[in-house]
Amino acid sequence: MYVLRFLKEFVNHPAAIGAVAPSSRHLARKVAGSAGVGDASVVIEFGPGTGVITAAILELLRPDALFFALEINPEFVEITRKRFPHVTVHNDSAANARKYLEEAGVDSCQCIVSGLPWTTFDNQLQDTLLNTVVDVLAPGGRFATYTYLQSTVLPSGIRFRKKLCAAFGDLGITRPVWRNVPPAVVYYAQK
Numbered sequence: 001m002y003v004l005r006f007l008k009e010f011v012n013h014p015a016a017i018g019a020v021a022p023s024s025r026h027l028a029r030k031v032a033g034s035a036g037v038g039d040a041s042v043v044i045e046f047g048p049g050t051g052v053i054t055a056a057i058l059e060l061l062r063p064d065a066l067f068f069a070l071e072i073n074p075e076f077v078e079i080t081r082k083r084f085p086h087v088t089v090h091n092d093s094a095a096n097a098r099k100y101l102e103e104a105g106v107d108s109c110q111c112i113v114s115g116l117p118w119t120t121f122d123n124q125l126q127d128t129l130l131n132t133v134v135d136v137l138a139p140g141g142r143f144a145t146y147t148y149l150q151s152t153v154l155p156s157g158i159r160f161r162k163k164l165c166a167a168f169g170d171l172g173i174t175r176p177v178w179r180n181v182p183p184a185v186v187y188y189a190q191k
């Protein structure tokens, strides 16, 4: 679903999209599950794209939980809002997560599920966004994101993993999710 629209956005904004196709349901469920969505009262999704991971989050989300997403691409915002009219999707950078938490009347979240293309980001943007993750997560809060297998050996992928280890101390890595194009692993950590 939405494969062609996703590909079109990738052609126009390759670094910000970072993938030629949306994640598979298998990868989406692995990321949402690794983030501990079902235990959290405040959940934020970074970079929902066309909403594959959003759907996996909604399968696990507590009915009383506060949940919103931050997506920088207006086309994807429109698609995700249309698919999930009851989900709040802000058209803004994930770097501004604190502002939306405060607007919602809370000062931290217990869970961040990220679909951001970390390995296409430069050093500074990786730092900015990772600092936001650490800033808005409550103590004990969980973070999960994915990266394509081939990106784990690229300099930007190695740099990102080191930053995650430095930020969280302990980093979990799942087995590869083969049923995704391309195959990916999920990184997960607890503050």
Ligand SMILES: C[S@@+](CC[C@H](N)C(=O)[O-])C[C@H]1O[C@@H](n2cnc3c(N)ncnc32)[C@H](O)[C@@H]1O
Pocket: 016, 017, 018, 019, 021, 022, 023, 046, 047, 048, 049, 050, 051, 052, 053, 070, 071, 072, 073, 076, 092, 093, 094, 095, 114, 115, 116, 117
């Ligand atoms: C690899 S795509 C993943 C989309 C979707 N989560 C999935 O798994 O199919 C990366 C997404 O992150 C979004 N994105 C990139 N930089 C962002 C930022 N700074 N803040 C919020 N979203 C961003 C892109 O527009 C795109 O939707």
